[in-house]
Amino acid sequence: MTHVLDPSALTGAGSLTGPLPDPFADVTRSGDAFRAFLHGLPGVDQVGAENRVKVLGTRSIKTTAKAWAIDTAISMVDLTTLEGSDTPGKVRSLAAKARRPDPEDPDCPPVAAVCVYGDLAGVAKQALVGTDVKVAAVATAFPSGRASRAVKLADVQDAVANGADEIDMVIDRGAFLAGRYLDVFEEIVAVKEACGSAHLKVILETGELVTLDAVRRASWLAMLAGGDFIKTSTGKISPAATLPVCLVMLEAVRDFRAATGRQVGVKPAGGIRTTKDAVKHLVLVNETAGADWLSPDWFRFGASSLLNDLLLQRQKLRTGHYSGPDHVSVD
Amino acid sequence: MSDRLTVRKTYKLYLGGAFPRSESGRTYEVRDAKGHFLANAAWASRKDARDAVVAARGAFATWSAATAYNRGQVLYRVAEVMEGRAAQFVEEVAAGEGISSSKARAEVDAAIDRWVWYAGWTDKLAAVLGSTNPVAGPYFGFSLPEPTGVVAVLAPQRSSLLGLVSVLAPVLAGGNTAVVVSSRDRPLPAITLGEVLATSDLPAGVVALLTGDAAEIGPWLAEHADVDAIDLAGAPAPLAMELERSAAGTVKRVLRAPAEEPDWTADPGLSRLRPFLETKSVWHPMGV
Numbered sequence: 001m002t003h004v005l006d007p008s009a010l011t012g013a014g015s016l017t018g019p020l021p022d023p024f025a026d027v028t029r030s031g032d033a034f035r036a037f038l039h040g041l042p043g044v045d046q047v048g049a050e051n052r053v054k055v056l057g058t059r060s061i062k063t064t065a066k067a068w069a070i071d072t073a074i075s076m077v078d079l080t081t082l083e084g085s086d087t088p089g090k091v092r093s094l095a096a097k098a099r100r101p102d103p104e105d106p107d108c109p110p111v112a113a114v115c116v117y118g119d120l121a122g123v124a125k126q127a128l129v130g131t132d133v134k135v136a137a138v139a140t141a142f143p144s145g146r147a148s149r150a151v152k153l154a155d156v157q158d159a160v161a162n163g164a165d166e167i168d169m170v171i172d173r174g175a176f177l178a179g180r181y182l183d184v185f186e187e188i189v190a191v192k193e194a195c196g197s198a199h200l201k202v203i204l205e206t207g208e209l210v211t212l213d214a215v216r217r218a219s220w221l222a223m224l225a226g227g228d229f230i231k232t233s234t235g236k237i238s239p240a241a242t243l244p245v246c247l248v249m250l251e252a253v254r255d256f257r258a259a260t261g262r263q264v265g266v267k268p269a270g271g272i273r274t275t276k277d278a279v280k281h282l283v284l285v286n287e288t289a290g291a292d293w294l295s296p297d298w299f300r301f302g303a304s305s306l307l308n309d310l311l312l313q314r315q316k317l318r319t320g321h322y323s324g325p326d327h328v329s330v331d
Numbered sequence: 332m333s334d335r336l337t338v339r340k341t342y343k344l345y346l347g348g349a350f351p352r353s354e355s356g357r358t359y360e361v362r363d364a365k366g367h368f369l370a371n372a373a374w375a376s377r378k379d380a381r382d383a384v385v386a387a388r389g390a391f392a393t394w395s396a397a398t399a400y401n402r403g404q405v406l407y408r409v410a411e412v413m414e415g416r417a418a419q420f421v422e423e424v425a426a427g428e429g430i431s432s433s434k435a436r437a438e439v440d441a442a443i444d445r446w447v448w449y450a451g452w453t454d455k456l457a458a459v460l461g462s463t464n465p466v467a468g469p470y471f472g473f474s475l476p477e478p479t480g481v482v483a484v485l486a487p488q489r490s491s492l493l494g495l496v497s498v499l500a501p502v503l504a505g506g507n508t509a510v511v512v513s514s515r516d517r518p519l520p521a522i523t524l525g526e527v528l529a530t531s532d533l534p535a536g537v538v539a540l541l542t543g544d545a546a547e548i549g550p551w552l553a554e555h556a557d558v559d560a561i562d563l564a565g566a567p568a569p570l571a572m573e574l575e576r577s578a579a580g581t582v583k584r585v586l587r588a589p590a591e592e593p594d595w596t597a598d599p600g601l602s603r604l605r606p607f608l609e610t611k612s613v614w615h616p617m618g619v
Contacts, residue, residue, distance in 0.1 A: 315556075321580075322381055324557020325388070 021260035024224055031182040038181055041220060044212035044248055053243035056287055057280045066279070070314050071109055073278040073306075074101055076296045078136055078267065080115040080304050081331070082143075082235065088123045090331075091116055095127035097329055102311050105318065111307065112296040113166060117142070118159030125163030136201070137164035140191060143205075143234035145170035149187060156194040166199040167191070170234060171218065173208045181221060188225035201267055202227035206245045207237045215245055219252035229265040235302060240270025246281060250288040266293065269302025275313040278306060304331065342372045342518075344379060344542065345525025347386035348535020353543075354378040361518060364429025372518045375543035377551040380510060383539035384557055387481045387508040390536030395478045395506040399454035406450035406504060409531040413443050416527060420520055424492050427517035441596055442496040449500040452604060456505065459601070460608060471615045476608040478506030479584055480559030483552035485545040485566045491517035493595045495524065498564045501603035503537065507560070510539045510552065514565065518542035546570050553578040560584035560607050564592075 020028065027037040061069055079098045081090060095114055102108035113134035114124045121137040128135060137159035141147035147155075156167055169191050175183045192200050202222035206215050222230050230249055233240040246268045253264045266289070272278060278301060285293050293299050308328045315323040342361075343350040355376035361369045394402070413420065417439050425435035456476050464472035482502045487494030491514045502509045513521035525540040541548065545565050552558055553574040561578050563571045563586060571588045578585050586606045 321554035321577075322384070322551065322556060324384075324555070327556055 020224060021262055023259055027224070028182060028185055031180070034181050034185065035179060038217040038220060041213075041216055044216055046212050046244070049212060049244040049247050053247055053280075053284060056283050057243065059280075059283045061279050061283070067314075067317050069279045069282050070275060070310050070317070072294065073275070073282060073301065074310050074314070075109040075112060076300050077111040077307050077310070078113045078115045078269070078300045078302045079111045079307055080235070080269070080302050082115070082117060082138060086117060086120060088120065091120045091123045092127045093329075094331060095124050095133070097307070097331060098133045099128065099131050101307060102314065102328075105314075108311070108314065112300055115168065115302060118155060118162060118164065121159050121162035121164040134165040135163060136166035136168055137162070138168045138170075138203075138234075139164075140169040140187075142168070142170055142203075143236040145172050145205075146174070149190065152187070153190060153194045156191055160194070160196055160198050164198055166201060166229075167195050168201045168203055168231060170203045170205060171222065173205055176209070176214075176218060176221075181217075185221055185225045188222060188227060192226040199228040200226065201229035201231045201265075203231045203234055203269075204249075205234055205237065206232050206241075207239045212244060212248050215248045216252055219249050220256070223252065223256045223262075223264045227264065229267050229300070231267040231269055231300075231302065233268075233270040233302075235270030238271070241268035241272055241302075243280060243284060246284055247288055250285060250293070253293070254289045263292065263298060265298040265300065267300040267302055272301055272303050273305050274309050275306075278310065340370065342370055342522050342542070344373050344375055345522070345529065345538070345540040346379060346383050347539065348529060350525070350529075351379075354382065359543075361427075361516070363426040369426060370519065372522065372542045375512070375541035375548060377548060379541055379543075380512075380548045380551050381555075383510040383541060384481060384483075384552070384555055386536035386539060387510050388557055390534050391478075391480060391508045393534050394503075394508055394537045397506070399456070399506075402504065402506060403450045403453040405532050406446055406453065406500065409527060409533070410443050410446035410450065412527045412531050413439075413446065413524075416523065417443070419523055420492060423519040423523060427491050427519055428489075438490075438493045442493045445493070445496050445599075446500055449504040449604075452501075453504050456604065456608070460605065460610070464612065466614070469617050471617060472612060473615065474610050474612045476505070477611050479607045479609055480507060481557060482507045482509050482607050483549075483555070483558045483561040484509050484511045485549055485552075485561070485563055485588075486511055486513050486521065487565050487592050487595070488514045488516065488545075488567075489592045490514075490595050492520035492524070494564070494592070495521055497595045497599060498562055498603065499538065501599070502562070502607050503533075505604055505608050507607050508537045510558070511541065512545045512548050512552070512565065513540060513542045515542075515544050549574050550577060553583070554580060556581050558583060560586070562586040562603075562606075563588040 028034045098111045098114045110133050113136045115136040116124050118137040118139050121135050124135045139155040139159045140152035171184050204218040219230050249266050257263045311328045312323045343352050353373040353375050357374035358371045359374045361372050363369050420439045421435045425432050460476040462474045466472045484498050521540050528538050554577045566588050575585050
């Protein structure tokens, strides 16, 4: 069910010229036009969304499928530490864990990225030399996003200069909720430009957007502005990533690709702690956006404690007996 | 008016301070000593054991850090609450074990007294099992007993209440948390004990009472890497040997099962306290 556009009405979909994909070239010509476009997106049936994720959550994933899901989920983890108390030592130990999540088992895949504050991106980069593990840095006055644009852009440039491969920015929720969509849009465009070759993940902070309709609007806004990923939350407020929110965002990236040919990734972050949660998300990805998104290039988990639970489940499958928290590193 | 219908109880597990059904959804028939139907009990699966271990690990920090005095109070409270429900226990023990009411009454009394006995032990363990060590230097050396951690208990198969209390109470008295698999054929006193524990100020998760088959759940607990010790009281001989072998994989403390189920009325001494305590020795500078 593609809600947004009839694909047959598209001409030349797939070619990307400038920040705005073809069919939407003029939606940002004015604040009013952009608001009209975003509010013209189909409404989300909240009860239906909750029901859909509930049904998908009952899928039984066992044995070899479970082993595949666990390994895939591990390879999608953005191993995160975003505390005021982060030290270079902590970041280095996190990086070591990212390279070899389970030191006892060389077959265990590395995670996708390490996610830190911008000033520690250099430490992480150095610790990850020679691996495919990316360094993601949060920027733009994370987590609140309450700073002037100049400060936010400087934050981004600093993180990129420190070696970040990916930038996780927060949108200005205040402006979004006040209806100043074009401001938010322009800020994302400016940040994208400041990123240079670094990938941009746009954090919508869905817990502050209140409704699923707003989540859909914010998703479209971020994708139109050139975000490479849309991310649910900072992890600093509750509720963080929930399955209905993830469903809406996955529908948005699917519809966006159908309309423009450009694929955007999704990253739920915060509140995903157990293997069961992770597997539910993978099922949701497969059933909503499709198997194209089942790769670390297009789907990530922003998490810290999730990795340990995945490793415990992996050890259980490998050894045949239950493992315990003494058998994974404390972080 | 006609005779009223008895309100039949649906028996469930006691796990994490709540009374869930078995994750597997299974139940089994409990029969009295003569083979008459008594009730349906929840038939715990390995996943219930897994959840119980997670709950027990979570509760360990609180329970082991509680003062010995406080632990004694809680165990004494268990005895108090049991006393109030003695009649129900007598009925269940008499039916399950096929003994007379007066014998069952003696068993229940002994079980209640056992709680009181172990309640008294909590704050004496350090004095009896700890020591101030002689050292040849300018410092003090102390040895102190500390709880082992999460203890899996396979409760005795024959003595459904006194045996159960005799293996569970010492584990708790030392500050451990317990995952108990009840007697398979005589689970009713264990189920009622769960209700007693739930209303005795015992923090949620400290005890899980799983009704089911020790032969089915035992191997999972013996191999579980997050279980620190296992009491094989309710494991028959060939199974006990196998469990002991798999427990060695994670170097668990193992309390072996005697060949025959012992007379639980005998004074247990320290024999069931000591196996689930670790001795920590520390040295401390003497100062000036």
